Amino acid sequence: MASLEQCHAALERLAGRISAVDEHERRQNAFDRTLSCHVPDLDVTFSGALSDGHITGITTEPAPKAQIRLTAASDDLVALTNGQLDLGKAWLSGRVKVEAGVRDMLKLRSMF
Numbered sequence: 001m002a003s004l005e006q007c008h009a010a011l012e013r014l015a016g017r018i019s020a021v022d023e024h025e026r027r028q029n030a031f032d033r034t035l036s037c038h039v040p041d042l043d044v045t046f047s048g049a050l051s052d053g054h055i056t057g058i059t060t061e062p063a064p065k066a067q068i069r070l071t072a073a074s075d076d077l078v079a080l081t082n083g084q085l086d087l088g089k090a091w092l093s094g095r096v097k098v099e100a101g102v103r104d105m106l107k108l109r110s111m112f
Helices: 004-022 023-027 072-082 087-093 101-112
Strands: 033-039 044-052 055-058 068-072 096-099
Touching: 004 033, 004 044, 004 055, 033 072, 044 096, 068 072, 072 087, 087 096
Parallel strands: 033 068
Antiparallel strands: 033 044, 044 055, 068 096
């Protein structure tokens, strides 16, 4: 089981990967949404905002219901952000739950 700090670092890595994308491409695919990631084995929910192709304000403070909601075990979250686990396959197998609109799902897929 990954620690709280490892999960937070995984989300920060994801934020960094998104920010590192070419500015033109990022702006084409950017969308503004609130997001959360629930990690049941740690009983914690991270939340933040996706804005202009950047994830900001990652916190474990209580937040209103997010527009994009992920649920993943701590090890799966770390594996997703390390590129060791494919989001589509993890979602289809039930290892990761994603609650989002279809268009958001397609954009999310390109982030992981």
